[in-house]
Amino acid sequence: MDNPEDRKYTKGHEWAKKEGELIVVGITDFAQHALTDIVFVELPEKGKELEKGKQMCVVESVKSVSDIFAPVNGEVAEVNSELENSPEKLNQAPFDSWLVKIKPKDPAEFDSLMSSQQYNEYVAGLEH
Amino acid sequence: MKLVFEKGMNLSEVEVIRHYSTLSKLNFGVDFGFYPLGSCTMKYNPKINEDMAKLEGFTLLHPLQPVSTAQGALELMHNLEKMLCEICGFERFSLQPAAGANGELTGIMIIQAYFRKKRENRSKILVPDSAHGTNPASVSVCGFEAVEIKSDKDGNIDLGELKEKMTEDVAGIMITNPNTLGLFDQNILEVCKIVHEKGGLVYGDGANMNAMLGICKPKELGIDVMHLNLHKSFATPHGGGGPGSGPVGVIKELVEFLPIPLIEKKGEEYVFNYENENSIGKLRSFYGNFGVMVKAYTYLKAIGAEGIREVAEIAVLNANYLKEKLKKHYNLPFDRVCQHEFVLDDSKMPNGVTTNDIAKRLMDYGFHPPTVYFPLIVHGALMIEPTETETKETLDEFANAMIKIKEEAEKNPEIVKGAPHSTPVKRLDAVKAAREPNLRWKP
Numbered sequence: 210m211d212n213p214e215d216r217k218y219t220k221g222h223e224w225a226k227k228e229g230e231l232i233v234v235g236i237t238d239f240a241q242h243a244l245t246d247i248v249f250v251e252l253p254e255k256g257k258e259l260e261k262g263k264q265m266c267v268v269e270s271v272k273s274v275s276d277i278f279a280p281v282n283g284e285v286a287e288v289n290s291e292l293e294n295s296p297e298k299l300n301q302a303p304f305d306s307w308l309v310k311i312k313p314k315d316p317a318e319f320d321s322l323m324s325s326q327q328y329n330e331y332v333a334g335l336e337h
Numbered sequence: 338m339k340l341v342f343e344k345g346m347n348l349s350e351v352e353v354i355r356h357y358s359t360l361s362k363l364n365f366g367v368d369f370g371f372y373p374l375g376s377c378t379m380k381y382n383p384k385i386n387e388d389m390a391k392l393e394g395f396t397l398l399h400p401l402q403p404v405s406t407a408q409g410a411l412e413l414m415h416n417l418e419k420m421l422c423e424i425c426g427f428e429r430f431s432l433q434p435a436a437g438a439n440g441e442l443t444g445i446m447i448i449q450a451y452f453r454k455k456r457e458n459r460s461k462i463l464v465p466d467s468a469h470g471t472n473p474a475s476v477s478v479c480g481f482e483a484v485e486i487k488s489d490k491d492g493n494i495d496l497g498e499l500k501e502k503m504t505e506d507v508a509g510i511m512i513t514n515p516n517t518l519g520l521f522d523q524n525i526l527e528v529c530k531i532v533h534e535k536g537g538l539v540y541g542d543g544a545n546m547n548a549m550l551g552i553c554k555p556k557e558l559g560i561d562v563m564h565l566n567l568h569k570s571f572a573t574p575h576g577g578g579g580p581g582s583g584p585v586g587v588i589k590e591l592v593e594f595l596p597i598p599l600i601e602k603k604g605e606e607y608v609f610n611y612e613n614e615n616s617i618g619k620l621r622s623f624y625g626n627f628g629v630m631v632k633a634y635t636y637l638k639a640i641g642a643e644g645i646r647e648v649a650e651i652a653v654l655n656a657n658y659l660k661e662k663l664k665k666h667y668n669l670p671f672d673r674v675c676q677h678e679f680v681l682d683d684s685k686m687p688n689g690v691t692t693n694d695i696a697k698r699l700m701d702y703g704f705h706p707p708t709v710y711f712p713l714i715v716h717g718a719l720m721i722e723p724t725e726t727e728t729k730e731t732l733d734e735f736a737n738a739m740i741k742i743k744e745e746a747e748k749n750p751e752i753v754k755g756a757p758h759s760t761p762v763k764r765l766d767a768v769k770a771a772r773e774p775n776l777r778w779k780p
Contacts, residue, residue: 246767246768246771248771269771271768297772
């Protein structure tokens with residue numbers, strides 16, 4: 210699956226997309242593939258302060274339990290509680306299933322994330 | 338199999354016997370066959386241990402009866418503690434923790450109490466990426482932040498990263514040595530030195546103690562506090578046969594923080610000593626899993642000081658023998674002399690055959706699968722620990738089965754991908770079980 214060009218990426222395999230003043234965050238196709246079947250998602254509470262690079266949510270698959278990190282500093286504006294009952298959506302449509310919408314502290318931080326091209330190269334490097 | 342319970346309660350003895358005998362055949366244990374579950378040390382549990390634990394003098398004890406009437410039990414615990422101190426080089430042990438994770442909790446609480454007494458505020462604990470999953474969990478339960486340290490290309494703790502992350506707000510590091518790759522950390526002395534120089538403490542996870550028994554003492558490597566697993570290294574049953582026991586040993590400076598009570602000898606009498614104002618308190622009701630202590634004590638008395646060193650020697654020899662036989666057929670990501678276990682992966686498997694398929698197919702050959710997909714730092718890991726209790730013949734049979742599976746993967750991959758074919762249940766739907774857990778038996 211191609212990594213859409215309309216968003217930015219992190220080394221932790223999260224994607225981040227601008228939506229008005231908010232930043233929508235999910236996991237990439239590479240991430241869902243590595244995790245295998247996802248069976249549980251633990252989402253943060255609305256209003257929680259997020260620190261860039263620190264735990265934001267927890268995703269549990271058949272194989273492992275993994276932290277999902279906040280791509281930017283900010284505050285939780287919205288969470289996708291639909292995932293609590295249907296976590297498989299993260300496997301089925303990773304780029305259409307978001308986890309959290311963040312109200313960023315410093316909107317400029319978003320620009321420092323990787324472009325889809327940079328992320329493609331990063332993933333290609335991992336597969337060697 | 339027909340469950341006799343369907344018929345109601347009017348059952349003859351022979352029906353009940355057949356029911357339970359059938360059930361017992363559906364199970365797999367170390368008494369049935371080879372069980373190379375990495376980092377679990379599924380060694381044989383000698384039956385004499387059970388005989389000793391069943392002695393009436395032990396089984397009829399009540400934990401609240403006067404100590405003067407339970408001197409034998411206290412003496413056994415006292416002597417077991419002394420033996421564990423001798424094996425590890427520590428000043429004292431608490432036998433109270435119920436198993437490994439409870440031991441980790443005890444150890445981290447001791448580290449916390451140590452810094453609290455010194456009035457130092459340290460909020461982080463370092464955990465290598467090759468650690469057991471319980472390590473970061475124990476750190477987190479005690480309110481510390483777990484900070485990951487990467488392994489270097491040889492599978493040792495990366496010293497550069499350690500130096501960078503070992504700051505004055507770090508309380509210490511949790512080390513499993515040999516690590517979960519089955520490798521003895523060649524930097525261990527340097528690692529402990531770096532941590533100690535910054536005032537931190539070193540926690541040792543004793544899950545892999547089997548490789549070091551009688552050969553090196555954790556205290557002399559620089560470890561300050563450590564748990565052992567009597568149910569792994571000291572041959573008492575675990576898994577479905579438990580319970581476990583996770584004694585925690587400490588250096589002299591940390592004795593005051595151990596759980597209460599400690600067992601002391603006053604003159605000719607053994608007593609429980611509750612007087613320890615800096616103690617972290619009690620971690621389990623009464624004195625721990627006493628029956629397990631009797632079994633471990635029996636084991637140590639039976640094999641003796643020479644025997645215990647031989648345990649480690651043969652465990653390491655067995656693992657290296659298997660590793661050398663299998664590395665021509667399976668990818669060995671860290672090609673070094675291993676300790677009691679080693680890690681292969683599925684990167685050289687043809688026709689899309691995965692670690693999961695290999696594990697399932699092993700059951701058809703009558704073996705319990707090894708630990709799979711752990712440690713997480715090796716993709717598609719197969720973690721194999723033969724232990725010292727297996728013969729060369731068994732190891733050869735297992736190696737032959739593994740080699741046969743590789744051939745099948747080349748010539749007839751469907752037989753591997755569809756395995757197991759001979760077990761009472763075939764592949765279970767792990768995803769459905771996790772998403773829609775059914776936790777209650779319904780008639």
